[in-house]
Amino acid sequence: MGHAILMFQKRWGTPSWVGISLPVTTSRMALDRIQVGCCGFPVARKSYYEHFGLVEIQQTFYHLPEISTAARWRAEAPQGFRFTMKAWQLITHEPTSPTYRRLRRKIPEADQERYGAFRPTGEVRRAWLDTLAFAEEVGAMVVVFQCPASFTPTDEHVSNLRRFFRWAPRGKRVFVWEPRGNWPQDLILELCRELDLVHCVDPFRSVPLWSPGLSYWRLHGIGGWRHQYREEELEDLFQRASSMKVMTYCLFNNATSYQDALRFQERVRHRQQ
Numbered sequence: 672m673g674h675a676i677l678m679f680q681k682r683w684g685t686p687s688w689v690g691i692s693l694p695v696t697t698s699r700m701a702l703d704r705i706q707v708g709c710c711g712f713p714v715a716r717k718s719y720y721e722h723f724g725l726v727e728i729q730q731t732f733y734h735l736p737e738i739s740t741a742a743r744w745r746a747e748a749p750q751g752f753r754f755t756m757k758a759w760q761l762i763t764h765e766p767t768s769p770t771y772r773r774l775r776r777k778i779p780e781a782d783q784e785r786y787g788a789f790r791p792t793g794e795v796r797r798a799w800l801d802t803l804a805f806a807e808e809v810g811a812m813v814v815v816f817q818c819p820a821s822f823t824p825t826d827e828h829v830s831n832l833r834r835f836f837r838w839a840p841r842g843k844r845v846f847v848w849e850p851r852g853n854w855p856q857d858l859i860l861e862l863c864r865e866l867d868l869v870h871c872v873d874p875f876r877s878v879p880l881w882s883p884g885l886s887y888w889r890l891h892g893i894g895g896w897r898h899q900y901r902e903e904e905l906e907d908l909f910q911r912a913s914s915m916k917v918m919t920y921c922l923f924n925n926a927t928s929y930q931d932a933l934r935f936q937e938r939v940r941h942r943q944q
Contacts, residue, residue: 703943705912706753707936710889710924716747722933725753727815727889727922732757733773735801741808755813755847755887755920756806761786761798762835763818788822789831799839806844813845813887813920815871820852829862836866847871847887856880874911875904885918892925899927905935909942 708725719726728744730736748754760770765787766778778786785792806814822828836846849871850859863870863881870881874888890908892898900908912919923932 704915704918705909705939706918706920707932707939708753708920708922709928709932710922711928713929716744720747720749720752723936724749724751725755725920725922727924728754728756728809728811731802731805732760732817733770734775735759735798735805738804738808741805745809754809754811755815755922756802756809756811758814758816759798759802762789762795762802763787763816763822765819765821768819768821788828789835791831791834795835796838799835803840807842812843813847813885814841815847815849815887815889816868817849817871818851822850823852824854824858829858832862833866836868845869845885847885849889874908882915882917885920886915887920888912888922890921890923890925890928890931896924897926899925900931900935902934905931905938908935909938913939913942 706725708723708727709719710727711729712719712726744754760768760774764770766783768787771778782794784790785794786798787795789795802814805811839846846866846868848863848868859870860880862868868881869883869885869887870879871887871889872879873891875890875893879886879888890900893900893904908921912921921932921935923929923935925931
């Protein structure tokens with residue numbers, strides 16, 4: 672087990688958060704650092720804006736919308752609203768992924784090996800530049816690179832990852848990396864520090880290894896997408912988030928994301944009073 676994990680567990684306890692007793696008393700400043708939202712718009716955008724100040728755009732992963740769409744979304748959002756967004760799957764996922772079914776253009780079979788897995792190709796780089804253009808137009812200062820479980824820590828994949836992030840222009844944007852599959856903790860920490868990436872986690876499954884200035888949590892549902900969070904689980908989440916020393920984005924990505932996010936946000940606001 673890596674040094675970072677040992678230090679984290681010494682301070683926070685084990686990753687099995689449910690049922691752990693932590694101090695409830697927190698400062699107003701700590702509570703202000705908790706930002707709540709959903710992965711995608713589970714309801715009409717107008718209604719969503721009335722309740723939340725943060726969303727993770729999902730459409731940009733499946734098929735990048737037109738720039739005009741980004742401009743419209745930014746114009747209609749309330750002042751101070753925060754967009755984050757997922758990077759286009761052409762960067763992270765190979766064309767064999769079932770997610771490509773939602774891509775609106777067909778990739779010729781002869782070119783398929785030039786897409787995904789952060790490959791050092793013109794196609795992947797072009798996909799990032801197009802993603803960046805959308806991020807600039809919509810005002811997203813955080814971009815999430817979610818990897819499939821098939822993106823394993825092979826020498827080739829690690830090399831591709833390093834080459835891509837050393838090259839990719841970002842401006843002042845925060846790059847968030849969500850590895851899945853069996854990645855060694857020490858390697859995740861090494862790559863995040865080296866490449867200036869925030870380690871994205873589902874806090875009920877693992878611990879964040881590198882979160883300089885921002886902690887980014889995607890809540891996929893305990894045991895699966897259909898899970899609805901119980902009150903005691905939201906309390907565990909609250910205690911962990913309020914104990915973080917940096918801004919913490921809590922984004923729900925389960926079947927009842929809207930309802931659970933509302934309940935969790937109400938819990939945060941109640942403690943602020």
